[in-house]
Amino acid sequence: MRLNKAPQQASSRWEARWMTIKEARRVIILGMLILGVFVGFGRELWQLQVVNVEDYRALAERQSLREDVIPAPRGIIYDRGGTPLVRNVPSFYVTLVPAYLPDEDDGVEEVLIRLAVLLDMPYTTAGMPGDENAPESDEPVLGLREILINRLTALASTSDSFNGAQADKDELHVLLGWLRGIDPYRSLVLKEGVERDMALLVAQEGVTLPGVFVEVKSVRNYLYGPLVSQLLGFVQPIPAESEEEYVEEGYDPATDRIGRSGVEETFEDVLKGTKGRQIVEEDVLGRVLRVVEKQSDSIPGDNVYLTLDLELQRFAEEALQRGMVNANSPRGVAIAMNPQTGEILAMVSLPTYDNNVFVQGVSKSDWERWNDPHRPLINHAISDRLQPGSVFKIVIAATALQEEVLTPHTHHTCPGRIVVANKYYPNDPGRAQPFVCWNRSGHGSLDVVGAIAQSCNIFFYKTGGGFEETGFEGLGVARIAQYAQLFGFGEKTGVELPSEVEGMVPSSEWKRRTYGESWSLGDTYNLSIGEGYLSVTPLQMLNAVNVVANGGTLYRPRIVHHVTDAQGNVSQPRSGVGPDGTVPFTPGIIHTLPISAENWSLVRQGMAGAASDGGTAWRVQVEGVSIAGKTGTAQYCDDIALEEGSCAIGKDLPEHAWFAAFAPVEEPEISLIIFLYHGGEGSTMAVPVAHEILEYYFGRDQAES
Secondary structure, three states: OOHHHHHHHHHHHHHHHHHHHHHHHHHHHHHHHHHHHHHHHHHHHHHHHHHOOOHHHHHHHHHHHEEEOOOOOOOOOOOOOOOOEEEEEEEEEEEEOHHHHOOOHHHHHHHHHHHHHHHOOOOOOOOOOOOOOOOOOOOOOHHHHHHHHHHHHHOOOOOOOOOOOOOOOOOOHHHHHHHHHHHOOOOOOEEEEOHHHEEEEEHHOOHOOOOEEEEEEEEEEEOOOOOOOHHEEEEEEOOOHHHHHHHHHOOOOOOOEEEHHHHHOHHHHHOEEEEEEEEEEEEOOOOEEEEEEEEEOEEEEEOOEEEOOOHHHHHHHHHHHHHHHOOOOOOOOEEEEEEEEEEEEEEEOOOOOOOOHHHHHHHHHHHHOOOOOOOOOOHHHHOEEOHHHHHHHHHHHHHHHHHHOOOOOOEEEEEOEEEEEEEOOOOOOOOOOEEEOOOOOOOEOOOHHHHHHHOOHHHHHHHHHHHHHHHOOOOOHHHHHHHHHHHOOOOOOOOOOOOOOOOOOOOOOHHHHOOOOOOOOHHHHHHHHOOOOOEOOHHHHHHHHHHHHHOOOEEOOEEEEEEOOOOOOEEEEOOOOOOOOOOOOOOOEEEEOOOOOHHHHHHHHHHHHOOOOOOOOOOOOOOOOOOOOEEEEEEEEOOOHHHHHOOOOOOOOOOEEEEEEEEEEOOOOOEEEEEEEEOOOHHHHHHHHHHHHHHHHHHHHHHHO
């Protein structure tokens, strides 16, 4: 038994030693693995903390630091006396930045639903069929979800990178995913004009609303609304189709507003100011913790001072409204200017609109109210093409005198009616065309001064087109067109307002190109009394009257007096401030007309005669003030009249009422033009409006003195 015991013990010892070796190998292998892991971690730590430390430090800083824009206050617009017409007021906006939203779709929905509750608005569209709790309103009520989808859709429609919907996701999350991929930090405005208490409540919920921010922005408040809306215009978001263009100019399409219409548009570059830049530190929710560095301060926009006399503007609007009621006219214009400088003192266009609506948000009912054939959004003083009627006779008179077609002693007889034979059928009385004067009894023999005072059609028919029976040769269409263009017709005046139209001065070549017909004597007759193919704007017509008033200088009408920076330093015009502290106005001269002082004097005498007893504008008289004026009654047939059936054959055409004036005659300081659409006789409907305005203007001067 002992002999067998030794081998067994040896075997056990060998097995124990082998197990020890195996365990040791395992320990070694495990140790090597652990060592390898630590070497790997050490290597990565070495890469992170030593080799690539600067790269990762920069990356971390980029994640926590970002460049922030400091908005620039928009410049203020004042009247000529320094009365502010607009101001900037704070407004709360709720915005959404996709980069900070939860990654999961359900998380995004939870944030939006919570936000809708805080904003007291539906999450999805209200007022759908079967919704018994929908509010009674003519306006569609959009839920927060639909508002966000609309914002995203507008962006996607202008981008080539959007590939459309995915079958497994709804529209909102597809759009959000797309924007996260191309511009995750873009700010989307969800609601504007949020009440202060509600905005603070949303801000306090920042932890539960990742990606939602409350911003305070400056918005425009137009202090006088409709009174000056046609002149000031308004600001609006940047159109989606123009975003790329404005981004290149430094605008942020998500938050910036641009001037649209009026001075806000024309002087956008001056009013907008220059944004500042700063580096801010933010947390993981995108909330700003501190300002790290201010790179540049914002520079407020310049302030624009208009030539507008606010009180005169207010009275002119009231007088025009009364005149429109008396004439049963749906549209009207009243403009007052300084004929010696081209300054616009008042410009009223009715109907009009309240430009504050564009700040608050245009509703469906607003658009329906503006869907009027007389276009309330249009400044009719510069955008209407109209026949001026007999006011244009001052142009014919001045032209004929300078071209020596007329002399101070030339007389024409007005029998009340003349007949022009048809040149193709001269012996057929049935084909002859009659031309009548407004005074069917006739004015008898008149010189140019009397013809202007009495607004005699026959006199100006003959002056413009000649009269074969007496062998008198008139101006002809070529000379009329030439001088009409010198008076500023047929091209824009250059006033600092958008949407001005040129009007049109016809010629024989124009008629041949347009209608394929030759110019006729009847066309010249109609042109000579401001009708036919001629079209002008009210501002063009008044500017031509100014040329008569000041003796031959065609000024560029101006609505802006000067521009200053935020400190009050004059930037436009460069002439600076005068010794009395006032800013001198710099007139813009287009050109001087080649008409003698004697001829201007004759035209002014005729206009003064019109405004005196026995003249067509005698109702305009103001005690103690010498006034020169010219009435106009223009027949028309436009789209509105055609639709109403007012242009039917056999019916008298409807008529616009016009009147233009300046005073005092000796040294004019104010000129006026009144236009009443479908207003009837200018002498009975437009003249009383001008009388009210002139009486107020000169009465105010006497009260102040």
